[in-house]
Amino acid sequence: MNIALYFAKRYLLSRKTINAVNIISGISVVGVLVSSASLIVILSFYNGLENLIFSMYSAFTPELRIEPREGKGFVADAAFVDRVGKLSTVRAYHEVLQERVLLRYGDAQYIATLKGTTFDPAMSNSMDTLLQEGRSTLRQDNEDYAIMGARVQxxxxxxxxxESRRIEVFSPRKGVKPGINPAEEFIMRTIRPGGILAYQQEFDDLLIVPMPFAREVLGEFTQVSAIEIHLQPGANVSATQRELSQQLGNDFLVKDREQQNPTLYKIVRTEKWAVFIIIAFTGIIAIFNIVGSLTMLVIDKKKDISVLMGLGAGNDLIRRIFFFEGLLISLIGCVAGLILGFLFCLSQQVFGWIRFGNAENLVTDIYPVDIRMFDFVLVFLTVFVISALISLVSSRLSVRQTVRLS
Structure with missing residues (x-):
């Protein structure tokens, strides 16, 4: 058995002649416990919030999207579409025509992004969760409908x-030179509003319309802006993305959901790790209590140090005893904090103690939690490394003077 570890455990559990040592050691354990539990709770809650945001984004965004590497559009002929549709992992695909247009409703005007699509959102059950009002169909009773973002509305x-008013959509007419009558420079079509999407930055300025309507108002009847691909459940997105990229060549980009909106993913993940670093610094301050605890313990065990030196113990052994002492204090607090944080997150999953203040426009009113094993490993390693460094320095500084006096 490791002699240094044996003495460290005995010193940790035995009574001290100086009562302040017990108090400082207890404070050190509680500080590490609270910081470790806080880290687990914060990371788990951010995981749940991340899943909620990405699930809302995924309901509107396809797994893969094919775009031209240069320019705004490309011709999707039969051979091109056949290369996409023959993949076994592809469940469905549809063409998209997207461009900026001017909208007018009464006296109000707004520049929005017109998105024409051959895909009927009413076929997707997940779209209903994104609707704030109205319905998700784009065509009914031989009439075109538009689904708009919350900012547009x-x-x-x-x-x-x-029902008497329509949205007027204006787009510059291609190949027309400026003249006396500005109305001749634009193509104007009207469409009936059908649904309003819930507030979400990614699609707040969208006006989703049927593809024939978009081609008419944009004057584009041959090219498309992109092809959106929906995969089979459980399909490997990365493998399908690589296979499509190889088949289509360097003229096209095949983007997954993260590449389609890198800003959203970057913001969510950056916020999570920023909070982790802040809480970790708080934990470092709590771990620094080990310095005071080891200093007091060395003073309390001066006689034991003299006896050990008389029996032939070297300075290295004495330093390792108090190094393990500081490490044990931190690890006990860390393990207890991980267990406490796990139980708290588990209770939130089961009972939903914490709720959003006003959840009328949200998918769920219970604050989501996602417990991940990686977070427990990360917190444990963080506390272990920091406490090991602090214990190493503290044991050397505390023992040096005492050994010299002994």
Missing amino acids: GTLGISLQD
């Missing part, structure tokens, strides 16, 4: 109950 003041 709010800026223009669009009312779904007013």
Whole structure:
């Protein structure tokens, strides 16, 4: 058995002649416990929030999207579409035509992104969770409908109950030189508002319309802006992305969900790790209590140190005893904190103690939690490394003077 570890455990559990040593050691354990539990709770709650945001984004965004490497559009002929559709992992795909347009509703105007698609959102059950009002169909009773972002609806003041008014969509006419009559320079079509998407930055300025309507108002009848691909459940997204990239060549980009909106993923993950670093610094301050605890313990065990030196113990053995002492204090607090944090997160998953203040426009009113084993390993290693460094330095400094006096 390791002699240094044996003495460290005996010193940790035995009574001290100086009562302050017990108090400082207890404070050190509690400090590490609270910081470790806080780290687990914060990371688990951010994981749940990350899953919620990504699930809302995924309901609107396809797994893969094919875009031209240069330019705004490309021709999707039969041979091109056949290369996409023949993959066994592809469940469905649809063409997209996207461009900036001017919208007018009454006296209000707004520049939005028109998205024409051959895909009917009403076929996707997940789209219903994103609807704030109205319905998700794009065509009904031989009439075209538009689904708009919350910002489009709010800026223009669009009312779904007013059936007499339509949204006017303006797009510059291609190949027309500026003339006396500005109206001849634009193509104008009207469409009936059908649904409003919940507030989400990624699609707040969108106006989703059927593809034939988009081709008419944009004057584009041959090219498409992108092809959006939905995969089979359980399909390997990365493998399908690589296979499509190889088949299509260097003229096209095949983007997964993260590449389609890198800003969203970067912001969510950056916030999580920023909070982790802040809480970790708080934990470092708590671990520094080990310095005071070891210093007091060395003073309390001066006689034991003299006896050990008389029996032939070297300075290295004495330093290792107090190094393990500091390490044990930290690890006990860390393990207890991990267990406490796990139980708290588990209770939130089961009972949902913590809720959003106003959840009328949210998918869920219970704060989501996602417990991941990686977070426990990360917190444990963080506490272990920091406590090992602090214990090493503290044991050397505390023992040096005492050994010299002994």
